[in-house]
Amino acid sequence: MSGKLLVGQAGGATSVINASLAGVIHEARAHAVETIWGMSRGAEGALAGEYLDLSDISSAQLEIVRRTPGAALGSSRYKLGDEGADRLLEFCRAHDVRYFLYIGGNDSADTVHRLACLAQLRGYELAAIAIPKTIDNDLPLTDHCPGYGSIARYVAIATMDSAKDTESMPTMYPVKIIEVMGRDAGWVAASAGLGKLSDEDAPHLIYMPERPLSRRQFLQDVEGVHRELGHVVAVVTETLRDERGHPFADPELSGEVDDFGHPLLRGTASAMCRLVQAELGLRSRYDKPGSLQRMSSLCTSPVDLAEAEEVGRAAVRCAVTGETDRMITLVRESDRPYRSRTDTAPLAEVANRQRLLPEAFLASDRPATTEAFREYAMPLLGPHALPQYARLAASRVVLSDSP
């Protein structure tokens, strides 16, 4: 094939984003693309002239990189403006880049869309394709996003593990709050309930940003569960806001924004712990796995890893047929056994749009998910995805005296 292929990674890293990169490189070779360049740190590095030559990476090295969490090329959150798009297109023209593949989420889809439009406007033949990647699972027009199955598995297991701690010491620390990632959508928090098999099992409360939460309701919820079970495990999205739109996070600790102006709320769980202690007098602890939740190679879903590679391959196949301005999507073909295939969607319908949790996945009467959500999410975690835990089925000793 004539022309170079340029590939980049953008946005928050995941445990499978390198599998998409490996898929691109493998498939490009299969189509005899001779020169493959990688952008260092996405569009940010590209505009600084930082490129890596990936043409001669050995298959053995690629195999280890494929399973290594993180963005091997380097990533960034860079908002491509008009001038940046101009310069990037000029670079492509100057170096005969004919395939532009960009692995990322909503913001990256916007970057690819701008470049694709500009190329068409200027009459430069460029196949610009977005490869979906976001643990937020909030891209529209795809059944789910690569990265989600793995973080969902992590959060489901972490909730099971952390709950066993709270169950162990209910009188000492009856309340546990687990803070997980998410912006406007609660897909990650929702996955916390996938290991729950009974009412007694955690999580007892899942707070997702689709449903604002008043402080009064939160305290009532915690008190109710504590009364019934003696302990409470709640999972909360880091961006949770109350009914007036105010974040639960400490005002003095939030206020940071990323390069797109998205607020980076911090300290939500810690603020909720202090609220519970102050208002209910219940000792509380919190876990904030932070970046660990999207970077765990041990929790990587084999389904997610395979699909992440496949969307990378599909993007190359799409690009070499001359298509442009599209994002690769995943279409679910069957649930049992789980099967998916790739398709594409026009970027104009993807960029800067978010898919929130649909009503059908949210319980109407309590902060929880539905059976429909479980059926949607479980196959994405892979087979035998969750550990099996047990409680002791032992009867209480009835004493005639007291000690």
Add this chain to the structure above:
Amino acid sequence: MSGKLLVGQAGGATSVINASLAGVIHEARAHAVETIWGMSRGAEGALAGEYLDLSDISSAQLEIVRRTPGAALGSSRYKLGDEGADRLLEFCRAHDVRYFLYIGGNDSADTVHRLACLAQLRGYELAAIAIPKTIDNDLPLTDHCPGYGSIARYVAIATMDSAKDTESMPTMYPVKIIEVMGRDAGWVAASAGLGKLSDEDAPHLIYMPERPLSRRQFLQDVEGVHRELGHVVAVVTETLRDERGHPFADPELSGEVDDFGHPLLRGTASAMCRLVQAELGLRSRYDKPGSLQRMSSLCTSPVDLAEAEEVGRAAVRCAVTGETDRMITLVRESDRPYRSRTDTAPLAEVANRQRLLPEAFLASDRPATTEAFREYAMPLLGPHALPQYARLAASRVVLSDSP
């Protein structure tokens, strides 16, 4: 055997504390102990008359419980006073309890020691044996403590994973701080370096409580690593204090104490992030895995799991020979291949004593551990304990023009 066996779990739960319980039950059955009772929530539940009958637990159930994180009997941090010891001994006498086995750390060793001494003083024949369990790894007279190998594996992997995030976005968030458990000893933080193979690999800085740290030195360290590598991953013990003994943790968020008066410091990493941002102008993020680090079944070390079961079994063997007032210890017999055996130590020499990291395990010139520590710790994580990650070995493209 005549007489009942009473077993309890105390202190923070771990992913292998139930393996010790399973070991006790299996071995008690092998010695034909007919009645096995479990204390609910350790001495706290015992004094409230809460016992479980474990005599008829099925082997199938025990096998799942053995691999389930958390204290299946329930745990507590309960300081056994003179009156409590009196009541507990009277209970043993009233119910013909002849074997008292208690799975826990330093504070639990003290509980067993008190009870053993009181029984001897009152002429009641009771075999009171402590079974070691603490992720803090700070019990004296044992090579290491059950629970440590698993948390060490968790922290080593978490550091590798989290570092891949920071390496992915060095220009956005150049500084990552990971807050891990520990009281006065830095064994857990020390394990963060076990996956480090080169100077470039994380962690670049490990702060352990054995070495107080001035804020000025901390900022110098971070600045130095950032200048050299462009990003910094630091691992810090949650209780870290400065050279004047003041904790790094937010004063308004710390101040909590547990039932033994140990301070529960919180927010150390978050305070350090704010310091870095304010003084060096570098964007920082932190991960605080909290209870996840000691509860992860996926990170459980097979060596640790087997040893946890074995110390439970050894305690029963020790008790049925009539020994009392002792703790089971682990003795390392060989490093390659790793082999250990159990022994015992007098509780008077164990209780309320802490083993800090020895000088030989701490680098003298920088905040890091030594090769001697790696040789000590690695076998405890089990074989093939850490994932293999790679960076892309790709050369920079040399451009004649700029984009």
